[in-house]
Amino acid sequence: MKILVCIKQILDPDMPARDFKVNAETKEAERGGANLVTNIFCENALETALQIKEKTSGKVTALSYGTDDTEDSLRKALAMTVDEAALILREGDSNPDAEAVAKVLAAAITKLGEFDLILMGRESGDWGVGQTGGLLAEELGLPSLAFVDSIEANDGTLTMRRQTDSGTETATVTGPALALITNNEFNVPRIPKTRDVMMSYRKPLEKFSLADIGLSAEDVSGSSFYEVTDLSIPTKDVQCEFVEGDSIDEKIGVLASKIQPVVAANS
Amino acid sequence: MSSIPAGVPTREIYWNVPFHDLLYVFLVPTLAIAAWGVYRRVRLWRAGQPILRFDRLGERLDLFVKDVLAQGRVVRSSYAAFFHTGLVIGFLVLFAATTVVAIQADLKIPIMQGPFYLFFQSLTVDLFGLYVLVGCAMAGYRRWKTKPAKLVYTDEATRLVLLIGVISLTGFLCEGWRIAVTDDPWGGWSPVGFVFAAASDSMMSDSLMKTLHTGTWWFHMALSFGFVAWAPYTKMLHVLTSPLNIFTANLDGYGASLKPLDFEKAERLGVNALTDFTWKDLLDLDACTECGRCTAVCPANTVGKTLSPRDIILDLRELMHNNAPALLTTLGANGAGTKGADSSAPAGAIDAAATLPPVIREGTPLDPEALFSCTTCAACMEACPVHIEQLPKIIDARRYLVMEEAEFPEGMMNAITSLESRQHPFPGTQFNRTDWAEGLGLDVLGDMEDPTEAEVVFWVGCGGALVERNRSTVRATAKLLKRAGVKFAILGREESCTGDPARRIGNEFLYEMLAKGNVETLNKYGTKQIVTSCPHCFNSFKNEYPQFGGDYQVHHHSQYLQELVEDGRLLNGKDDVEKKLDRKVVYHDPCYLGRHNGEYKAPRALLDGALNTKREEVARSGRDSFCCGGGGGMMYIDEKPDQRVNQERASQLLESGADTVAVGCPFCATMLEDGVNARKGDREVSVMDIAELLLEAAGDDEASAPVAE
Ligand code: SF4
Numbered sequence: 001m002k003i004l005v006c007i008k009q010i011l012d013p014d015m016p017a018r019d020f021k022v023n024a025e026t027k028e029a030e031r032g033g034a035n036l037v038t039n040i041f042c043e044n045a046l047e048t049a050l051q052i053k054e055k056t057s058g059k060v061t062a063l064s065y066g067t068d069d070t071e072d073s074l075r076k077a078l079a080m081t082v083d084e085a086a087l088i089l090r091e092g093d094s095n096p097d098a099e100a101v102a103k104v105l106a107a108a109i110t111k112l113g114e115f116d117l118i119l120m121g122r123e124s125g126d127w128g129v130g131q132t133g134g135l136l137a138e139e140l141g142l143p144s145l146a147f148v149d150s151i152e153a154n155d156g157t158l159t160m161r162r163q164t165d166s167g168t169e170t171a172t173v174t175g176p177a178l179a180l181i182t183n184n185e186f187n188v189p190r191i192p193k194t195r196d197v198m199m200s201y202r203k204p205l206e207k208f209s210l211a212d213i214g215l216s217a218e219d220v221s222g223s224s225f226y227e228v229t230d231l232s233i234p235t236k237d238v239q240c241e242f243v244e245g246d247s248i249d250e251k252i253g254v255l256a257s258k259i260q261p262v263v264a265a266n267s
Numbered sequence: 268m269s270s271i272p273a274g275v276p277t278r279e280i281y282w283n284v285p286f287h288d289l290l291y292v293f294l295v296p297t298l299a300i301a302a303w304g305v306y307r308r309v310r311l312w313r314a315g316q317p318i319l320r321f322d323r324l325g326e327r328l329d330l331f332v333k334d335v336l337a338q339g340r341v342v343r344s345s346y347a348a349f350f351h352t353g354l355v356i357g358f359l360v361l362f363a364a365t366t367v368v369a370i371q372a373d374l375k376i377p378i379m380q381g382p383f384y385l386f387f388q389s390l391t392v393d394l395f396g397l398y399v400l401v402g403c404a405m406a407g408y409r410r411w412k413t414k415p416a417k418l419v420y421t422d423e424a425t426r427l428v429l430l431i432g433v434i435s436l437t438g439f440l441c442e443g444w445r446i447a448v449t450d451d452p453w454g455g456w457s458p459v460g461f462v463f464a465a466a467s468d469s470m471m472s473d474s475l476m477k478t479l480h481t482g483t484w485w486f487h488m489a490l491s492f493g494f495v496a497w498a499p500y501t502k503m504l505h506v507l508t509s510p511l512n513i514f515t516a517n518l519d520g521y522g523a524s525l526k527p528l529d530f531e532k533a534e535r536l537g538v539n540a541l542t543d544f545t546w547k548d549l550l551d552l553d554a555c556t557e558c559g560r561c562t563a564v565c566p567a568n569t570v571g572k573t574l575s576p577r578d579i580i581l582d583l584r585e586l587m588h589n590n591a592p593a594l595l596t597t598l599g600a601n602g603a604g605t606k607g608a609d610s611s612a613p614a615g616a617i618d619a620a621a622t623l624p625p626v627i628r629e630g631t632p633l634d635p636e637a638l639f640s641c642t643t644c645a646a647c648m649e650a651c652p653v654h655i656e657q658l659p660k661i662i663d664a665r666r667y668l669v670m671e672e673a674e675f676p677e678g679m680m681n682a683i684t685s686l687e688s689r690q691h692p693f694p695g696t697q698f699n700r701t702d703w704a705e706g707l708g709l710d711v712l713g714d715m716e717d718p719t720e721a722e723v724v725f726w727v728g729c730g731g732a733l734v735e736r737n738r739s740t741v742r743a744t745a746k747l748l749k750r751a752g753v754k755f756a757i758l759g760r761e762e763s764c765t766g767d768p769a770r771r772i773g774n775e776f777l778y779e780m781l782a783k784g785n786v787e788t789l790n791k792y793g794t795k796q797i798v799t800s801c802p803h804c805f806n807s808f809k810n811e812y813p814q815f816g817g818d819y820q821v822h823h824h825s826q827y828l829q830e831l832v833e834d835g836r837l838l839n840g841k842d843d844v845e846k847k848l849d850r851k852v853v854y855h856d857p858c859y860l861g862r863h864n865g866e867y868k869a870p871r872a873l874l875d876g877a878l879n880t881k882r883e884e885v886a887r888s889g890r891d892s893f894c895c896g897g898g899g900g901m902m903y904i905d906e907k908p909d910q911r912v913n914q915e916r917a918s919q920l921l922e923s924g925a926d927t928v929a930v931g932c933p934f935c936a937t938m939l940e941d942g943v944n945a946r947k948g949d950r951e952v953s954v955m956d957i958a959e960l961l962l963e964a965a966g967d968d969e970a971s972a973p974v975a976e
Pocket residue numbers: 561564565566567568574575576640641642643644645646647648657658
């Protein structure tokens with residue numbers, strides 16, 4: 001089975017909160033000293049793909065739309081034992097919206113060949129829009145399923161389990177299909193073996209420009225179907241006050257009188 | 268004997284022993300059997316990888332004199348010191364005496380006469396013979412009566428002790444009867460024999476003594492020859508392997524005991540077959556005397572974990588001997604016995620190596636769980652009387668598990684993953700690399716117009732900058748450096764982990780990447796001197812970075828601050844501390860400053876200069892210090908509540924009655940603060956870095972207050 005996994009590189013969500021800054025002008029997060037990492041759900045998708053490959057056979061390709069820095073994320077995918085990787089170098093908008101990304105990915109996938117299964121993370125840890133997968137399925141004309149947490153491959157049939165608010169649903173599809181992967185205890189991304197990390201540098205990682213896949217910068221800019229009007233970090237106000245009093249009873253009394261108005265205001 | 272005039276002291280050799288020339292007939296097979304016993308081991312070692320251990324002969328000889336002849340390390344245990352030294356010197360003296368006999372009897376050179384005969388061949392030999400006898404008795408007493416847990420109890424050991432005892436006893440009997448029957452005028456020079464003579468004389472006739480003498484003499488010889496032939500097949504082999512092992516020991520200190528890995532050529536990353544070890548690693552196995560000192564001092568073992576450095580060595584030894592045929596095939600197949608070192612090794616060697624069982628096996632002393640509970644404290648290596656290197660073997664096995672299998676504890680995985688993407692091992696930290704320096708106005712190399720103006724780089728370390736507890740330590744260090752007017756700068760965001768945790772956990776690859784990156788950064792700024800308050804970083808710079816072209820003069824902050832105090836640049840000179848401290852302080856030696864790098868004095872001197880009071884010491888300190896539990900990646904692991912090394916260490920330190928535990932390492936500070944809090948009861952005890960204490964002594968109020976957010 002040929003599987004393609006789309007991955008996204010994002011700002012390290014684990015960076016110290018105080019280091020996180022946004023630019024109100026460009027309405028984007030500032031990189032600052034933060035690192036770039038692969039979005040966690042994308043890693044869950046990679047792990048899911050690799051497990052299917054190990055159980056059946058076939059090939060896994062990783063694809064990303066990003067900058068030269070994104071090569072690191074693809075190398076890591078290769079180290080996880082993905083077979084090959086492709087990077088579409090971003091042009092124009094530095095924060096393209098889901099529709100634009102779906103367009104790019106669709107063009108890239110058409111260029112890369114035929115796939116039986118396309119996996120993506122259910123959403124990214126930076127903007128959390130969660131629309132790219134559905135839009136990509138639309139572009140490619142494939143059936144898609146979101147919140148999938150496990151996939152069984154059997155004689156060309158794919159049995160997918162998806163999480164819902166009330167439990168799980170199972171769907172069967174004969175592919176090609178697209179699934180948006182969420183995390184579960186079985187798809188915790190593997191730690192690459194060093195041997196594989198070393199090998200990852202010898203595996204194919206092709207870079208393409210938009211032109212290579214038949215698109216131009218205009219095709220993927222300004223097509224926004226939504227607009228970010230404001231971007232700011234919510235501020236938290238913390239006030240600390242020590243309750244005074246001679247006895248514990250008196251302190252409790254004071255505390256209660258302080259809490260009451262707050263409770264009343266919020267109920 | 269005719270050539271010796273009457274009246275010159277000597278004795279007749281082979282008195283009362285007809286057919287004594289038969290000895291030579293027996294000697295040949297005895298030596299052949301012994302030689303085979305030694306050879307069959309030596310060829311096994313040759314199946315290991317190459318490593319250079321016959322260089323620097325002068326230093327090696329020094330070590331040999333210190334730790335073989337003078338038994339430098341054996342004598343650290345006073346009971347063993349007494350009897351083992353007796354056995355060693357006794358054996359050497361008796362060997363010399365036998366040689367003297369041979370020179371006299373076979374080379375016909377009459378040296379066994381006169382004062383030499385009296386003082387050496389009679390008196391000295393007799394006394395050392397007695398020492399051997401007493402030694403056997405003491406060894407036996409320990410083995411059968413006191414039974415310390417660290418020993419391995421085998422029938423073989425029992426037989427050996429008995430055998431040596433009986434050999435010396437029968438020797439004395441023969442001597443006694445000879446003195447009695449010949450009325451030896453110089454008999455008194457052999458006091459022990461003389462006592463036997465006197466006792467026998469009163470009890471038996473000359474002819475009975477002569478008969479007994481002949482029989483016992485042959486019995487004595489048979490046992491002695493039997494011993495020589497058998498010894499190489501027993502733990503007595505250590506008589507040869509231990510001195511050889513000490514001679515070929517690692518001369519560079521424990522901080523430099525890990526081998527670099529050639530990623531281009533290595534067929535296997537780390538070790539999981541005996542042939543992945545070096546020949547010296549294999550020699551180590553045969554040099555072990557089973558004394559158990561390593562396991563007795565191991566912190567992990569002390570708190571009840573399964574890790575036992577002695578059992579790792581003994582298990583590998585058994586594995587080596589049980590797989591001797593397969594090992595020898597690897598040797599035959601590629602001649603040099605260096606599978607893996609050369610990618611052109613014939614396929615035969617690799618196939619043969621593939622038939623070897625794995626080294627890492629569950630349920631054995633090399634169970635992954637045991638391997639991943641080592642704190643890399645090096646206490647085992649320091650305790651080993653014969654310089655066996657247990658720690659590098661543990662790391663070799665970890666390398667295999669981490670790099671080839673990616674199988675290791677979750678906490679360590681998180682640290683490694685974080686190191687890969689964030690260059691520090693503390694996922695989830697809420698600090699960046701410069702937060703701690705807020706308001707201090709420190710120079711950052713990358714922002715300086717002329718970075719060479721900074722004479723010293725203050726290397727902060729991840730444990731200092733990113734762990735809440737230690738930010739006050741690095742802040743105190745920076746403040747003290749400023750006070751002393753030192754021209755220094757920090758790297759700020761350009762600093763990465765030195766790679767120590769990665770290397771100790773077993774990810775040599777990641778360590779190399781981090782190390783190379785740091786060397787590049789430091790060299791870019793023309794760095795010459797580094798001060799750091801982390802002994803792990805210190806160790807990397809001192810022992811490991813030169814290999815990547817990073818040659819710096821590196822100081823632990825305690826060393827540098829002490830120099831500043833001595834130069835009168837800090838605290839207005841040595842004896843003029845502005846505000847001497849009234850704390851009752853006990854100092855905990857960090858493994859990577861103390862044992863790994865031999866610095867025990869500077870931190871103590873620094874403390875003594877800042878205290879009004881007398882500093883406390885605990886039994887496990889200095890060379891014998893007990894790990895805080897945080898090294899070797901253990902910092903990132905949740906230990907079982909009843910198996911916490913830090914709490915065990917905290918209890919030891921609390922016993923000193925101190926109210927302040929002084930540390931010199933961010934890992935120790937975090938581990939011991941937790942340990943002390945768990946064990947201190949209602950006492951008021953604080954854990955403080957030396958720099959914090961010094962700043963307090965200098966009258967800076969911020970010292971003990973938390974860093975402002
Ligand atoms: S280095 Fe320390 S923890 Fe590891 S085996 Fe040796 S004594 Fe035990």
